[in-house]
Amino acid sequence: MSGCPSFLDLPARTVKPRMCGVTHVLDKGLTVAGTEAFLDQAGQLADIVKIGWGIGYVDPTLAQRVRRYTEHGCGVSLGGTLLEICALQNRVRELREWALRSGISHVEVSNGLRALTVDRKRALIRELSADFVVLAETGAKDDTYPSTPDEWAEEMAGDLDAGARWLVAEGRESGTVGIYDRDHGIRSEVITAILRRVPVERVIFEAPEKNQQAWFIRKLGFGANLGNIAPADALSLETLRLGLRADTVPFDTTVEASA
Template sequence: MSDPTFLSLPYRTGKPRLSGLTHVLDKGITPAAAASLVAGAGDHIDVWKFGWGTAYIDRSLKEKLRLLADHDIGACLGGTLLEIAWAQGKADECLDWAHRQGFPHVEVSRGVVPMSPTEKRELIRRAAEHFIVLAEAGAKDEAHQLHEDEWAAEVAGDLAAGAKWIVAEARESGTVGLYDSAGDVREDIVDAIVDAGSPDRVFFEAPRKDQQAWFIRRFGANVNLANVALDDALSVETLRLGLRADTIGVGCRGVLA
């Protein structure tokens, strides 16, 4: 059955997208649940992150990776696992393993172990030899948040080191990094990020509906959004298309439109 066409809606990029990507967070769902989700919302999912260390212990990993590849969804190894491997002197082994498993993307971050910006960029360079790299910028610890100039330097440096995209930190809670403790957007930080790297090179972590709507209103339907809950993939697409009160009238203002 074809999609209806009687409404005037914002322009949306199609797969394979260069902008307007939706990045979802898998906390460890079963292959059956993944297949059901992809059957209904796969057209609206571009990057599927295996959160934390779930990929390392998931016995159904190969099955899920095949499913995602069949639906043009980029599987991404979460940054925490690579950080732990790096701290143990096993980063190359982790990257070799991810390559053998068939991951096309890896996330490089420095949110859970002590790692300097220089060390992070060297890890990005090593990962970029075989993967599309998503480099996470920003701090997970709400007590040690970065200033605007620090955000800008990290974004610019990570892109120069070979990252394809920047993932602007917010955690699953949406209360650090891009946001204050109440979950409100820190607009000065967003401005600094955009000045250092154009919106089409940045994924804004936005786990909450009000945060997703804010970025769509600011940048248009084709902004890149990350850390979207799996169950919210379809509802995020309705936000992009102005089919909810939060974004009605957003218009054809996609970042590359």
């Protein structure tokens, strides 16, 4: 990392474009100045930036901010909720044309509102993968869908077959639904089922909280793909990846007292 020291022995970190150790950032409406500040400090750590929900549709600075993200090697995705609304209103073609004009490189295909059939979701993945990198999200905005771990894994495997580049396991920004319990705990049985069916390197696990991030890094290694990371948390996540926090230090650093 330019401008940072290099005297410690730390896990090797790949550079962008990364295929593992991906950091997927949730942009909830940064200003142009805020975008610049984030990129100056942590742009080298962010691989994909999602302009959350329908924010891109109402942000007059979207194209300007997308351009700055792209210049820093960050793929930019629209929120899945916006695509779902467009699908329900039969405006996917208009969304595609506007997104391409705005410089958007990625789209999220989700069914968080549970208004799309499985076939419609897969058709959208196939259709949009011709122009964008598709992130297919599994999970809803509550904690009732999919109903079982095997159904989670089945949906993700089908989305991969339909042409999704990335599979996203829903956790929301709250970290209390999808792959998490209402008390923020990890539903490990869902993670196990997912990893039995799809390659771990194709899955981005939404992990907005530090304890959740640390759990995945301990389980999957420093190269775990993690999403829904707040811009302000990108640096702290990197310390977890590099073993610079007690939660993920990979060796015993205790020193015995002299006798």
